[in-house]
Amino acid sequence: MGGGGGDTFTVDDALLTLGFGKYQYFVLAYAALAWISEAMEMMLLSFIGPVVKRMWRLSAKEQSLITSVVFIGMLVGAYSWGVIADKYGRRKGFLMTALVTTAAGFMSSFSPNYATLLVLRCVVGIGLGGGPVLCSWLLEFIPPPNRGTWMVVFQAFWTVGAVFEASIAWAVMPTLGWRWLLAFSSIPSFGLLIFYLCTPESPRYLCLNGKIKEAMTILDRIAKVNGTKVPSGTLVSDDDVVASDQDSTPTKRHKQGALTTILKLLSRELIRPTLLLWVVFFGNSFSYYGLVLLTTELNAGRSACAGHKVKAEETEDVNYKDVFITTFAEFPGLIIVALTVDRVGRRPSMAVLFFICCVLIFPLVFQQSEMVTTGLLFGSRICITATFTTLFIYAPEIYPTAVRSTGFGAASSMGRIGGMVCPYVAVALVQGCHETAAIGMFEVIIFLSGVSILLIPIETKGRELSDNVKQKCQSV
Numbered sequence: 428m429g430g431g432g433g434d435t436f437t438v439d440d441a442l443l444t445l446g447f448g449k450y451q452y453f454v455l456a457y458a459a460l461a462w463i464s465e466a467m468e469m470m471l472l473s474f475i476g477p478v479v480k481r482m483w484r485l486s487a488k489e490q491s492l493i494t495s496v497v498f499i500g501m502l503v504g505a506y507s508w509g510v511i512a513d514k515y516g517r518r519k520g521f522l523m524t525a526l527v528t529t530a531a532g533f534m535s536s537f538s539p540n541y542a543t544l545l546v547l548r549c550v551v552g553i554g555l556g557g558g559p560v561l562c563s564w565l566l567e568f569i570p571p572p573n574r575g576t577w578m579v580v581f582q583a584f585w586t587v588g589a590v591f592e593a594s595i596a597w598a599v600m601p602t603l604g605w606r607w608l609l610a611f612s613s614i615p616s617f618g619l620l621i622f623y624l625c626t627p628e629s630p631r632y633l634c635l636n637g638k639i640k641e642a643m644t645i646l647d648r649i650a651k652v653n654g655t656k657v658p659s660g661t662l663v664s665d666d667d668v669v670a671s672d673q674d675s676t677p678t679k680r681h682k683q684g685a686l687t688t689i690l691k692l693l694s695r696e697l698i699r700p701t702l703l704l705w706v707v708f709f710g711n712s713f714s715y716y717g718l719v720l721l722t723t724e725l726n727a728g729r730s731a732c733a734g735h736k737v738k739a740e741e742t743e744d745v746n747y748k749d750v751f752i753t754t755f756a757e758f759p760g761l762i763i764v765a766l767t768v769d770r771v772g773r774r775p776s777m778a779v780l781f782f783i784c785c786v787l788i789f790p791l792v793f794q795q796s797e798m799v800t801t802g803l804l805f806g807s808r809i810c811i812t813a814t815f816t817t818l819f820i821y822a823p824e825i826y827p828t829a830v831r832s833t834g835f836g837a838a839s840s841m842g843r844i845g846g847m848v849c850p851y852v853a854v855a856l857v858q859g860c861h862e863t864a865a866i867g868m869f870e871v872i873i874f875l876s877g878v879s880i881l882l883i884p885i886e887t888k889g890r891e892l893s894d895n896v897k898q899k900c901q902s903v
Contacts (some may be wrong), residue, residue, distance in 0.1 A: 504556020765853020
């Protein structure tokens, strides 16, 4: 085990022996609740925008800003919470995100005006930026052979949240209004605070930071709950294994500063995958959230541009049926991921799906019937959901434990920039009768994302997580 001797073992060795059992189901359930919460907070943007635009007489750019400020907040939060989680622990990182999201999400339902709504939704975005911390935390409890499968299961809860939000909006918006939708959507975040005291710290994080006793306590607890036994011997980190293999003294562990962590991400070993991953995250977020917004904007925008503006304004603000139908496209996307992620691999499956999405979106350059438009968006949503899901499995696997949350958070921040820009394409350009230009931008960005994922030199299918940079790069 570990470095080749039977008297030591690593966290991955222990997880392989302990297996995926009841303990991991609890960890998965907590992370799933957080993922449902984030999906609901993000999906509601496509519902409240058109309503508050009419109520407060906003311009198309002002409506777009309601979505963009959430991504501005997520841009700040994704990096900040990652640094906090790598320095102070995963639990402290996602506690702060839950507190911020819950408070700001609920308070935004009482917004008296446009400016207040913008500020509070930006704060919600800061809280939502902690999503990568939960992904890293969950990933560090799953045995390597099960990692792809269970991360797909985890990602499925985003779809559950998205469908649930569409269902609530369909029921609540026409009767109670957008404020009640905001209030109801904050409820899952309260659940995260209630069950927080039951959550464990990542044993991999504890081990890497020299807290062997605490890590062993958690591993013993997993063994007890799962009905298995911890391997015999001494628990060591991958750093100690590498040092032992090289007959050198294990390096002294210390807490990293934010600058040190960023420099590691931009080191010779990691700079290429890091920069390419940023491009892919930008393109994937731009495309995913853009397709969500296009579902509510494209048909209405073309009707207005074709001279039916009065008719368009008299209809409901959002076509809930179309949003509900296209949201269900996420389920077949998840099935595709489950079938390909551990067979075909992370990178090739993402690349193929990006290119198929390009093909499906292209006919929208020309005006189509409402049924054809909804069908093409449905197919595109399948592809982009599959790439999004696979990317959230792949990204944390690239990085060693010491910089995993920060690296994943930084990449996620680039995605937030994509989400921040997309409303000005999916909403402002479409409402300004520039549908062809909008679809053309989607085509270019999705295609470049597919090329970029192929250029990343690391495939993580079937590989164990690592604790240090050199070990990760030697496995490429």
